Amino acid sequence: MELGKSKKITKYIVSSTMVVNAMAAPVAVFAANDKVDPALVPAAVQELLDKGILQGDHNGNVNLEGKLTRIQVAAILARALNLDVSKSGTVSFTDVSSDSWGLKYIASLQNLGIMVGDNGKFRPNAYLTKEELATILVRVTQTNIVGKGNNMGISDAGQVSDWAKGYVQAALEAGLIPSQDGKFDPKGQITRQQVAQVASNFTKNVKFEEYKSSINTLLDEGKKISNSDPTV
Numbered sequence: 353m354e355l356g357k358s359k360k361i362t363k364y365i366v367s368s369t370m371v372v373n374a375m376a377a378p379v380a381v382f383a384a385n386d387k388v389d390p391a392l393v394p395a396a397v398q399e400l401l402d403k404g405i406l407q408g409d410h411n412g413n414v415n416l417e418g419k420l421t422r423i424q425v426a427a428i429l430a431r432a433l434n435l436d437v438s439k440s441g442t443v444s445f446t447d448v449s450s451d452s453w454g455l456k457y458i459a460s461l462q463n464l465g466i467m468v469g470d471n472g473k474f475r476p477n478a479y480l481t482k483e484e485l486a487t488i489l490v491r492v493t494q495t496n497i498v499g500k501g502n503n504m505g506i507s508d509a510g511q512v513s514d515w516a517k518g519y520v521q522a523a524l525e526a527g528l529i530p531s532q533d534g535k536f537d538p539k540g541q542i543t544r545q546q547v548a549q550v551a552s553n554f555t556k557n558v559k560f561e562e563y564k565s566s567i568n569t570l571l572d573e574g575k576k577i578s579n580s581d582p583t584v
Contacts, residue, residue, distance in 0.1 A: 465576035486523035
């Protein structure tokens with residue numbers, strides 16, 4: 353994972369204390385080691401680092417504004433849900449090698465139907481988009497998407513992919529992911545900052561333990577989530 357220099361934290365800290373509890377606000381993702389000055393670590397992110405959900409490289413490098421790839425998001429999500437990835441097995445994706453560092457995370461999420469790729473490919477190094485993140489969160493919570501997709505309440509609804517419309521509307525209604533100034537920016541690439549904040553808020557959700565328990569039970573039983581489809 354290519355991350356930037358730790359000195360980039362400084363320019364971010366000015367605004368981080370103002371937005372640390374807002375889901376729409378960005379928060380840094382950086383390495384959990386002694387090279388990071390604890391005084392510069394926003395509380396929400398530090399909590400995720402302490403839990404081992406967010407990790408940087410072995411040199412302690414950071415990148416506050418860098419985009420997150422699908423393989424990186426798979427790892428963050430699997431850690432947040434405390435999935436037993438030892439049971440993950442192999443994957444059927446033609447673009448994920450058997451020695452990939454993220455194989456176990458991808459396999460677990462594929463088996464659950466949370467991240468299932470498209471046309472036999474996972475696109476591990478592609479940057480995650482906002483509509484993909486919305487889909488993933490809705491699948492984890494197993495929110496009902498029946499009848500959703502025609503009333504998203506955003507000005508750029510026409511830019512949302514057909515397969516993602518139900519998920520985006522469900523995510524917006526459930527408050528899982530925010531819009532900004534009436535726009536959702538469905539094709540926008542998710543940054544480490546945004547995923548960190550969404551993950552922080554998600555793990556603090558009053559139903560998070562319920563979500564986590566349900567997902568782990570499904571994994572143990574070899575079952576998929578109830579609202580899975582072959583698109584993301």
